Amino acid sequence: MSSLPVRLVEPVIDDRIFVTQPHLAPLAEFLPYLEKIWSSKVLTNGGPFHQQLEQALCEYLGVEHLALFTNGTLALVTALQAHRITGEVITTPYSFVATAHSLLWNGIKPVFVDVDPDTLNLDPEKIEAAITPQTTAILPVHCYGRPCNLDAIQKIADNYNLKVIYDAAHAFGVKTDVGSVLAHGDLSVLSFHATKVFNTFEGGAVVCPDAKTKQRIDHLKNFGFVDEVTVVAPGINGKMSEINAAFGMLQLKHIDEALERRAAIDATYRRLLADVKGVRCISALEGPSGYVANHAYFPILLSDEYPVERDTLFNLMREHNIFARRYFYPLISDFPMYRGLPSAQSSNLPVAADAARRVLCLPIYPALADHDIERIVDLVAHPLGGAH
Numbered sequence: 001m002s003s004l005p006v007r008l009v010e011p012v013i014d015d016r017i018f019v020t021q022p023h024l025a026p027l028a029e030f031l032p033y034l035e036k037i038w039s040s041k042v043l044t045n046g047g048p049f050h051q052q053l054e055q056a057l058c059e060y061l062g063v064e065h066l067a068l069f070t071n072g073t074l075a076l077v078t079a080l081q082a083h084r085i086t087g088e089v090i091t092t093p094y095s096f097v098a099t100a101h102s103l104l105w106n107g108i109k110p111v112f113v114d115v116d117p118d119t120l121n122l123d124p125e126k127i128e129a130a131i132t133p134q135t136t137a138i139l140p141v142h143c144y145g146r147p148c149n150l151d152a153i154q155k156i157a158d159n160y161n162l163k164v165i166y167d168a169a170h171a172f173g174v175k176t177d178v179g180s181v182l183a184h185g186d187l188s189v190l191s192f193h194a195t196k197v198f199n200t201f202e203g204g205a206v207v208c209p210d211a212k213t214k215q216r217i218d219h220l221k222n223f224g225f226v227d228e229v230t231v232v233a234p235g236i237n238g239k240m241s242e243i244n245a246a247f248g249m250l251q252l253k254h255i256d257e258a259l260e261r262r263a264a265i266d267a268t269y270r271r272l273l274a275d276v277k278g279v280r281c282i283s284a285l286e287g288p289s290g291y292v293a294n295h296a297y298f299p300i301l302l303s304d305e306y307p308v309e310r311d312t313l314f315n316l317m318r319e320h321n322i323f324a325r326r327y328f329y330p331l332i333s334d335f336p337m338y339r340g341l342p343s344a345q346s347s348n349l350p351v352a353a354d355a356a357r358r359v360l361c362l363p364i365y366p367a368l369a370d371h372d373i374e375r376i377v378d379l380v381a382h383p384l385g386g387a388h
Contacts, residue, residue, distance in 0.1 A: 049246040174292060
């Protein structure tokens with residue numbers, strides 16, 4: 001009997017660097033959680049891990065009430081439903097499409113308003129001019145985790161009797177001197193997607209100001225059921241599973257070290273890019289009084305002084321297996337379902353349009369090595385060659 005020669009298979013080394021990478025707790029630490037689920041046979045419908053994670057997140061984030069969801073988009077859709085938002089809602093064009101999509105799914109007309117040139121958040125000075133008799137709410141985004149002008153937006157909302165629902169997908173753990181940014185507005189919506197600072201594989205949450213609001217949202221995310229024979233609203237199935245909630249409990253144990261590493265990477269980028277002509281770092285170092293950042297993203301803006309256009313740098317980095325992202329390009333208002341709206345015209349949104357043309361988010365995640373940061377910065381600093 002002849003034997004076949006042994007083939008040695010070389011390991012595939014993936015040296016690609018993506019804009020983000022999920023921070024995962026050690027797999028061995030997750031197994032006891034799974035064993036409890038297998039033992040209890042409770043997989044969903046607000047089981048013990050679901051309840052534990054809601055409470056643990058309230059304590060960690062410094063909020064009173066929180067309702068978990070299967071993802072952030074369903075949380076946004078349901079938040080709008082919870083306050084029966086209709087008509088028109090003022091929002092930003094400079095965000096991920098889920099922000100505006102949640103409005104369309106509710107039959108609401110988005111009204112886009114330009115952003116502030118420093119923060120790239122919704123510009124309060126542009127909001128009032130966009131209010132009409134059909135306006136019922138404002139949907140701002142804490143872009144890159146940097147807080148919106150909370151006081152100015154709330155003052156406008158109070159003057160015009162409007163609801164404020166914050167898309168806080170980027171703002172996990174962000175604080176000011178008055179506490180969590182999530183405690184502002186009528187509701188705040190979080191995403192726990194794999195790309196976020198804190199993830200549960202997929203997931204999301206609505207931060208609620210009181211128990212009554214949380215109860216309504218809990219009904220809406222579970223088909224409107226109060227009990228097995230009583231349905232009080234046309235709800236959906238937005239519940240987080242026990243697997244995701246258990247993973248969230250584990251992730252929460254490691255979140256502080258992840259945030260600490262993100263802060264260190266942010267500081268390294270900022271130091272190495274400080275003297276690069278034409279590069280403006282807009283990730284959040286400065287902010288409101290008492291500001292605590294989460295370093296969710298590291299966006300840069302390339303000015304006219306930079307030697308090449310943004311897309312040239314973007315493609316150059318890809319050639320070197322560095323997959324930065326153009327967050328946010330195109331603007332939401334440029335997509336087919338929105339560009340016909342009067343508020344979507346680029347002449348109405350000059351700051352957002354300019355930022356979309358210039359922005360590039362550099363990789364940032366806890367496992368990003370210092371030598372890779374240096375390699376990324378070297379390309380940014382020397383797009384025409386001549387790197388050291």
